[in-house]
Amino acid sequence: MVLDKETSSIEATIAVVGERWTILIVRDIFRGIHRFSQLQEDLGIAKNLLSERLAHLVEEGVVERVPYQDRPLRCEYRLTPKGADLSASLIALMKWGDRWYADDPPTVLVHRTCGTPLDLDPTCPRCSVAVTPGQIRSQNATEES
Amino acid sequence: MVLDKETSSIEATIAVVGERWTILIVRDIFRGIHRFSQLQEDLGIAKNLLSERLAHLVEEGVVERVPYQDRPLRCEYRLTPKGADLSASLIALMKWGDRWYADDPPTVLVHRTCGTPLDLDPTCPRCSVAVTPGQIRSQNATEES
DNA sequence: CGGGTCGGTTTAACTTTGAAACCGACTACC
DNA sequence: GGTAGTCGGTTTCAAAGTTAAACCGACCCG
Numbered sequence: 001m002v003l004d005k006e007t008s009s010i011e012a013t014i015a016v017v018g019e020r021w022t023i024l025i026v027r028d029i030f031r032g033i034h035r036f037s038q039l040q041e042d043l044g045i046a047k048n049l050l051s052e053r054l055a056h057l058v059e060e061g062v063v064e065r066v067p068y069q070d071r072p073l074r075c076e077y078r079l080t081p082k083g084a085d086l087s088a089s090l091i092a093l094m095k096w097g098d099r100w101y102a103d104d105p106p107t108v109l110v111h112r113t114c115g116t117p118l119d120l121d122p123t124c125p126r127c128s129v130a131v132t133p134g135q136i137r138s139q140n141a142t143e144e145s
Numbered sequence: 146m147v148l149d150k151e152t153s154s155i156e157a158t159i160a161v162v163g164e165r166w167t168i169l170i171v172r173d174i175f176r177g178i179h180r181f182s183q184l185q186e187d188l189g190i191a192k193n194l195l196s197e198r199l200a201h202l203v204e205e206g207v208v209e210r211v212p213y214q215d216r217p218l219r220c221e222y223r224l225t226p227k228g229a230d231l232s233a234s235l236i237a238l239m240k241w242g243d244r245w246y247a248d249d250p251p252t253v254l255v256h257r258t259c260g261t262p263l264d265l266d267p268t269c270p271r272c273s274v275a276v277t278p279g280q281i282r283s284q285n286a287t288e289e290s
Numbered sequence: 291c292g293g294g295t296c297g298g299t300t301t302a303a304c305t306t307t308g309a310a311a312c313c314g315a316c317t318a319c320c
Numbered sequence: 321g322g323t324a325g326t327c328g329g330t331t332t333c334a335a336a337g338t339t340a341a342a343c344c345g346a347c348c349c350g
Contacts, residue, residue, distance in 0.1 A: 013238045095233070097153070297344100310332090320324105
C-alpha cells in the first residue's frame with residue numbers, strides 16, 4: 001500500500017494544530033508575540049477561544065507558560081522544542097500562500113544574519129546551521145540583504 | 146518589522162485549506178483516492194461536508210473535476226498543479242506528526258525509485274530531480290530500500 | 291478612593307458540523 | 321417490465337463550535 005502510515009501522522013498533527021486559530025496562534029508566538037492580550041489583539045480572536053486553544057497547546061506540549069512577573073503572577077506563552085519544530089510546516093504553508101496568493105512583491109524568508117533565502121528546512125544552506133525562529137526574518141524578494 | 150508579510154501568506158493558505166477536513170481531503174487525493182464515495186468512506190466525513198469542501202477546493206483551483214464516464218456523467222477529483230504544490234506542506238505536517246507522535250517504528254517517505262529518504266522539499270537529494278506525488282511511497286524507517 | 295491593565299471566565303446569540311434520510315440518473319439482474 | 325444497487329450528491333435538523341459582550345479578581349497608579 002502506498003502512503004499508508006502517513007494517514008495517522010497527518011491526522012495526529014491535525015488533531016493538535018488543526019482547530020481553527022491554532023496554527024495562527026503558533027505562528028504568532030513564533031513571531032515573538034507572547035502575551036495573551038497581544039495575541040488576542042493581533043489575531044482578533046475571541047478571548048475564550050484564545051484561552052481554550054492556548055490551554056490545549058500547553059496540554060500537548062507545543063507551548064509552555066513562562067512567568068514574567070509575580071504579584072500578580074503573569075505568564076507568557078513560549079514555544080517548546082516541539083512547538084518550534086513546527087517551523088518547517090509553517091514555512092511550507094507560508095510559501096504556498098506566497099506562491100499562489102502572491103502579494104506583489106512576494107515575501108521570502110532569509111537567514112537573518114547572512115541574508116540567504118531559506119529552504120523549507122530551517123537550516124541556512126549557506127551557513128549549514130540550524131536557524132532558530134528568532135533568527136528568521138522576512139523581506140521582499142527584490143530587496144538586497 | 147519582523148516576519149510581517151507572512152501573516153497574510155499563512156492566512157491566505159489557511160483560508161483555502163484550513164477548514165476542517167480540507168487538508169485530509171487533499172492528502173487523500175494526493176494518495177490516489179479520487180472518487181467521491183471513496184473519499185467519503187476513507188475519511189468518514191459527512192457527505193454534505195465532503196461535497197461542500199470539494200466545491201470550495203475546485204473554486205480555489207486546488208482540485209479539478211475530471212469526467213471518467215458519461216451517462217451518467219461522473220467526475221473524479223484530481224489535484225491541479227496548485228494542489229500538487231501543497232505536497233511540501235503535507236510532508237512537513239506529516240513529518241512533525243511522525244517525530245512527535247511516532248508510531249513505532251516511524252514512517253519515512255522515500256523516493257520510490259531509489260529508496261533515499263526525502264527532505265521536506267519534494268526533490269530527491271540523491272537523484273536531484275523533482276519527485277511527483279505518485280513517485281513517493283512510505284516505508285518503515287528500519288526497512289531497507 | 292477612582293480608574294486602568296492584565297488575563298482571563300461566563301453568558302447567550304449565532305454559525306458550522308454531523309448523521310441520517312432522501313433523490314435522480316443511470317446499470318444489472320431476473 | 322420490475323426490482324435492486326451504485327454513484328454523487330441535496331435536504332433536514334439536532335449537536336457542537338464560534339462570537340461578542342459583559343463581568344471578574346488581582347493588582348498598580350495618582
